[in-house]
Amino acid sequence: MTQQPTARFGIMTAPSQVEYRDILRVWHEADQIPEIEHAWLFDHLMPIGGDPNGPAYEGWTLLSALAAHTRRLRLGVMVTSNRFRPPALLAKIATTVDIVSGGRLDFGIGVGSRPGHPLARREYEAHGLPFEDSGDAVQSLAEACALIRRLWTEPAPFDFAGAHHRLTGAFGNPKPIQRPHPPILIGGRSSATLRVVAEHADIWNMPGGEIEDAIERSARLDRYCTEIGRDPSAITRSIVLPVFYGRPDATRDMVAQATEAGFRHIVLGLPSPYPDGVARFVADEIIAASLDS
Template identity: 75%
Template sequence: MTAPAQVAYDDVLRVWREADGIPQIEHAWLFDHLMPLGGDPNGPTFEGWTLLSALAARTERLRLGVMVTSNRFRPPAMLAKISATVDAVSGGRLEFGIGAGSRTDVPLARREYAAHGLPFHDAAHAVGSLAEACTIIRRLWTEASPFDFHGEYHQLTGAFCSPKPVQHPRPPILIGGQATRTLRVVAEHADRWNMPGGSIDKAIERNATLDRLCEEIGRDPAEVTRSIVLPVSYDHPQHTRHTIRAALDGGFSHIVLGLGAPYPTGVARWVADTIIDPLSDKITTP
């Protein structure tokens, strides 16, 4: 994962193109913020989906996505169109990541809403809107005829998406978040769930909660791949490997390694050789 903030386009492109040739690295991800979350508050931040489309056109193998799209930034029908376009550009490599949007207790994230004229509703509104968005996007990707949608948060008339995504029946849906109300949306809609950082103990506890919520609606919890973002330490790679082992033991089979900028020369190869390969005895393909 390369957060597209405090970096240049060429920096991100270099890492992605290098990773594209390394089989041990299966996915590459961006984040979805409009302003930096760290460093110079007025530093550069690229818009995630525009950048993702550019990177999709310059890579061939990596599955790719935004971890995770803020449902607060774009109307769901527009997001369905954007994501179908990126799936076409990538030749069917999109992993569709989405979440409720920034928490109300993260001031550096919240300021981007006022700066761009975007509304910032409370958490209940954000999660309710996310659930409807997942339904709308799935239908737009898969239904052959226009439809109307009259929800509590979204109203559509004659909604239709053409072209459809390349992937059939649709791209995988990954939902990020850890609040219980968000995990209920995961249980209903997601193919993958991403735990956005935090301690391994907290992740394991949330993992168990998701199991329970799946069972409550009659879904097999094993149908949802468990994903987690873990930061990479360039100075202490053994610490990163230790955390990955704990996450794997805790039931997380999709490990997203967050790279800090500036990216060292050859960082993708270094990650494969120093972080991934020494753990090969614990890594299995889900």
């Protein structure tokens, strides 16, 4: 009987409605706890929950600061909105973070905010950013993934003429520390996005939802991989699960369901405010218990 790979656990601290020192405290603590292998921020320019006029930090700037203040955690943005930054600029930003971190970046990217979210368009309009329809946004994501990989790996300048992105003399220098490049995590659930995942991702993240839905979409991803001749097992399955401080058993139950369904990259979403010792709580009450079961 083939032994299933052990799940890898991480945390997410949404950089909104909190202060920098609070996030830094949690990441410092998590960096000392081997059971917590990765840590994540999200990518929104304005709050999507709580006080709509509350604080929200820019994800990549904050990630670079946290990279400089940690030594072990793998880290990333789950997931970068491809609508916010041109892909060549994003490739340069991500390379810088990989270097600052000593090669610990997991590169998360996705289409961007869901059109159905009541606050989805607000941050785009407030920052003068276009909000393409979903079809164009997915096509743009596919081009961006191809471009970013080329900027990370190609040794000479190149031109690119796509439907959404056009570059002349594109070149990335320096290159990321990780070879051939940082792992690419793509988040999303639509069929169109899953086809981009099948072609470009090392890790697929299911952004919450019911486990039954996650299982169905994972099976759909398997089919898309098979259609293009890629081994479905080459893509690690990731899922975000909420942490309930007063009911760790509820989170443990969700972890058990997710790992049984083949999700081996578990991201535990920490609601703020963060209690003292929250990383140790997660390690002892959720991760350790899940690994022992």
